[in-house]
Amino acid sequence: MKLFIIEDDIVLRTELISLLESYNYSCETSDNFKNIITEAVDSNADLILLDINLPYYDGYHVCREIRKISDVPIMVVTSRNNDMDELMSMNLGADDFITKPYNIQILLARIAAILKRTNQKNYSSEVEYKGLTLSMAKSTVYYESKEAELTKNELRILSVLMQNANNIISRDDLMDELWQSDEFVDDNTLTVNVNRLRKKLEEIGAADFIKTKRGQGYMI
Amino acid sequence: MKLSSFLKDKILFLLAQTFIIIFLVLMLDVYRISLYARILICMTIVIISIVALAYEYLIRSRYYNRLNKTLESMEQKQYIASLLEEPNFAEAEVLCEILKHVTKAMNDEIASYKISQDEYREYIETWIHEIKIPISCIDLICQNNRNDITKKISEETVRVDSYIEQALYYARSKNVASDYSIRRLSLDSLVKAAVKKHSKQLIGCGAQVKLDSLDYTVYADEKWLDFIIGQIIANSIKYKKDALTLWFSASENQENIILSIKDNGIGISESDLGRVFEKGFTGENGRAFAKSTGIGLYLCKELCNKMYLGLEAQSSVGNGTTIHIIFPKDRQSFLQ
Numbered sequence: 001m002k003l004f005i006i007e008d009d010i011v012l013r014t015e016l017i018s019l020l021e022s023y024n025y026s027c028e029t030s031d032n033f034k035n036i037i038t039e040a041v042d043s044n045a046d047l048i049l050l051d052i053n054l055p056y057y058d059g060y061h062v063c064r065e066i067r068k069i070s071d072v073p074i075m076v077v078t079s080r081n082n083d084m085d086e087l088m089s090m091n092l093g094a095d096d097f098i099t100k101p102y103n104i105q106i107l108l109a110r111i112a113a114i115l116k117r118t119n120q121k122n123y124s125s126e127v128e129y130k131g132l133t134l135s136m137a138k139s140t141v142y143y144e145s146k147e148a149e150l151t152k153n154e155l156r157i158l159s160v161l162m163q164n165a166n167n168i169i170s171r172d173d174l175m176d177e178l179w180q181s182d183e184f185v186d187d188n189t190l191t192v193n194v195n196r197l198r199k200k201l202e203e204i205g206a207a208d209f210i211k212t213k214r215g216q217g218y219m220i
Numbered sequence: 221m222k223l224s225s226f227l228k229d230k231i232l233f234l235l236a237q238t239f240i241i242i243f244l245v246l247m248l249d250v251y252r253i254s255l256y257a258r259i260l261i262c263m264t265i266v267i268i269s270i271v272a273l274a275y276e277y278l279i280r281s282r283y284y285n286r287l288n289k290t291l292e293s294m295e296q297k298q299y300i301a302s303l304l305e306e307p308n309f310a311e312a313e314v315l316c317e318i319l320k321h322v323t324k325a326m327n328d329e330i331a332s333y334k335i336s337q338d339e340y341r342e343y344i345e346t347w348i349h350e351i352k353i354p355i356s357c358i359d360l361i362c363q364n365n366r367n368d369i370t371k372k373i374s375e376e377t378v379r380v381d382s383y384i385e386q387a388l389y390y391a392r393s394k395n396v397a398s399d400y401s402i403r404r405l406s407l408d409s410l411v412k413a414a415v416k417k418h419s420k421q422l423i424g425c426g427a428q429v430k431l432d433s434l435d436y437t438v439y440a441d442e443k444w445l446d447f448i449i450g451q452i453i454a455n456s457i458k459y460k461k462d463a464l465t466l467w468f469s470a471s472e473n474q475e476n477i478i479l480s481i482k483d484n485g486i487g488i489s490e491s492d493l494g495r496v497f498e499k500g501f502t503g504e505n506g507r508a509f510a511k512s513t514g515i516g517l518y519l520c521k522e523l524c525n526k527m528y529l530g531l532e533a534q535s536s537v538g539n540g541t542t543i544h545i546i547f548p549k550d551r552q553s554f555l556q
Contacts, residue, residue: 009353015360022364079352083401083443101356101381103417104363167366172423179419182412184429 001115004045005029006036006062007077008054016049023108023163033057037065045072046115050094052078052085060092067093073114077102105180127162129220132206134158146204153178153185154197161210161220170217194218221281230273237269276309283307298326337394344391348384355381378420382454386515389447393522400441400527407479408434410442411468414449421457427464436470436477438547444523445545448531449481451516452543456483458512459505459541475549476530482542488535496533497521 003025007013017027030039033055040048040062048066052059063074076089079100086097095118096110127134133142139155141148150158160177161169171190178185178193185193194210201209211219227234241262248258283305290303301323304316358377362370392400408431415422415429422429456466460483467482488496492503499518506512517533524531530546 009357011357012353012360015357015364018364019360079349079356100352101359101377104359172420175423176419179423180416182416184415184431186428187426 001047001119002026002028002043002045003111004040004043004048006040006048006054006059007051008033009051019104020111025111037062040066041070041072046119047111048072048074049111050074050076052076052080052089060088063089063092063094073118075110075114077107105177109180127159129162129165130209132162132201132209134162141201141204143201143204143206148200148204150197150200151193152181153183153189153193154200156181156183157193157197161218165220168213168217168219173217221277221284223277223281226277226280233273237265241265279309280312283309283312298323298330341391341395344387348388348391351384352381355384375420375424382450385447386451386519389444389519389523390515393519393526400444402439402441402527405438405440405442405445407436407438407470407477410438410445411449411479414446414453415466415468417446418450418453418457422453422464422466425457425460425464427457427460427466430465430467432467432469434468434470434479436472436479438477438479440527440529440547444527448520448523448545451520452481455516456481456485456541459483459485461486461538461540477547477549479545479547480542481545482540484540487537487539487541488533489537493533493535497531 003020005013005016005027013029020027028043028045030036032039050059050063059076066074073095075096076094077098078085089097095114098107098110131143136159139150141150156177157174160174175185175190198210209220213219245258245262291297291300294300301320307313307316355377362374411431411434456464465484470477470479486505489504495501496517500514502512502514506514521531532544533541535541
C-alpha cells in the first residue's frame with residue numbers, strides 16, 4: 001500500500017514516514033508545494049494524508065483540486081481542532097479527518113479502515129511470521145496445515161505481536177490495544193487471554209511462539 | 221420627575237412672581253384702583269403663571285419619565301444614547317448632547333477591550349494549534365524509538381497535551397459568542413471514546429473501568445463533553461486511593477438524563493464539596509495530594525453552563541466521588 005504525505009513540517013513528516021514504513025506502508029512525499037496537486041495525483045498512491053496549513057495553497061484548496069481529477073482517498077490531518085475545519089474538509093471530499101497530536105493507534109486504524117474500504121479486492125488481511133499465518137478476516141491462525149479459531153481479544157493480541165515481531169510489547173501496550181476496541185479489560189483478563197492464546201498455538205504445533213520478557217512484556 | 225423638585229427648581233421664579241404681585245397691589249393702591257380690580261389683576265397673573273409652570277412641568281416630566289422607562293427596559297444600558305428622543309426644551313438638549321458624547325466614549329472604550337480580548341483569544345488558539353505540531357513530532361519520535369526513556373517522555377507529552385487542551389477550552393469558554401454546536405450524541409460511544417483517549421494513564425495506574433446502562437441519547441457539543449469527561453477522569457486518577465475503579469452509568473428521571481461518573485478515590489470533605497467548581501479553588505486534597513490549579517472543574521462547570529447542562533458533585537471523605545452530568549429533557553424536546 002502506498003501513501004502520499006502532504007505535510008510541510010519536515011521533522012513531523014520524517015517521523016510519520018518512518019512510523020508508517022514500520023507498519024509496511026510505502027510512503028512518498030514532496031517539497032514542491034507549488035505543484036503538490038499534480039505530484040500527489042501522479043504518485044498513484046492508495047491514500048493521501050493531507051495537512052491544512054501549507055505553503056502556497058492551503059489544504060482545502062489542495063483537497064478540492066485533487067477531487068476534481070482523482071478519486072484517491074484523502075485523509076485530512078490537522079492541528080486545527082474545530083467543527084468548521086472538519087465540516088469544510090468533509091464537504092471538499094475528504095474521506096476522514098483526524099487532529100494532531102494524533103493517537104497513533106487511531107491513525108493507523110483509520111488508515112487501515114479507509115484502505116480496506118477502497119481497495120477491497122486487493123486488500124491483504126493476512127500476516128505471516130515464521131510459518132504462522134494469521135488471517136484477520138477469518139479470525140483464524142494457521143500453522144503447518146493445522147488451524148485454530150481465535151476470539152476477538154486473542155486476535156488483537158496476536159496481530160499486535162506479529163506486526164511488531166522482534167520487538168518487546170509491554171502488557172500496558174497490549175491492554176491499550178484491547179481498550180481501543182471497546183474492551184476495557186483489566187490485568188487479570190489480559191493474562192487469561194494471553195494464556196489461552198498460547199494454549200491454542202501450542203495445540204496447532206506452534207509452542208513457545210510468544211515469549212515472555214520478565215518485567216517488560218511479550219515478544220514474538 | 222417629581223413636582224416638588226420641579227417647584228424647588230423654580231423657587232426664584234415663584235419668589236419673583238410673589239414680589240411682583242405684592243408690588244402691583246401696593247402700586248395700584250396708590251393709584252386708588254378698586255379692590256375688585258386689584259384682585260382680578262392679581263388672579264389673572266397667578267393663573268397665567270400657574271398655567272405656564274404646569275405646561276413646563278408636563279413637558280419635562282413626560283420626557284424624563286419616558287427616558288426612565290426606556291432605560292429600565294434596556295438590558296445593555298450603555299446604548300441609551302441611541303434611543304434618546306429629540307427633546308423640545310433647552311436643558312435636556314444640553315444633557316442629551318453630553319450623554320451622547322459620554323456613551324460614545326464609553327462604548328469606544330468597551331469595543332477596544334473587546335477587540336483586544338478577541339485578538340488575544342485568537343492568538344491563544346493559533347498558538348495552541350502551532351504548539352501541537354512539535355508535540356506530535358515528539359510523540360512520533362518516541363513511537364519510532366521505543367525504549368524506557370522515550371516511554372517516559374511520551375507520558376510527559378500526554379500531560380503537556382492535557383494542559384494545552386485545558387488552555388484551549390479556557391479561551392473558548394470566555395468567548396462571548398457561543399462557538400459550539402449541539403448535536404445528538406450516543407452517551408455510550410461518547411464515554412468509550414473518552415476512556416480510550418485516557419487509556420494510557422488509566423492502564424498506567426492499573427485502573428478498572430466499568431460501564432453500565434449507557435444506552436441513552438443526549439444533546440450536547442461532542443468536543444466539549446469529551447473534554448469535560450476527560451477532566452473528570454483525570455481528577456479521578458489524580459485523587460485515587462488504592463487501585464482505581466471507575467464506574468460510568470446513566471439513569472433517567474422525568475426531567476433529566478443523568479450521566480454519573482463514580483470513583484473509589486479519596487473523596488472530598490464536606491466543607492470543600494460546595495466549592496469545587498469555583499475558579500482557583502484547590503481545597504484540602506489539591507494542597508495535600510497533587511498539584512492542583514483549581515481550573516479543571518471550574519472549566520467543566522463553565523462549559524456545562526454554556527450548554528445548559530447541570531454538573532453536580534457528590535462525595536464524602538474516603539468513599540470516593542461521584543460527578544453527575546445532567547442533561548435536561550425539555551431542552552432536548554426543544555432541540556428535536
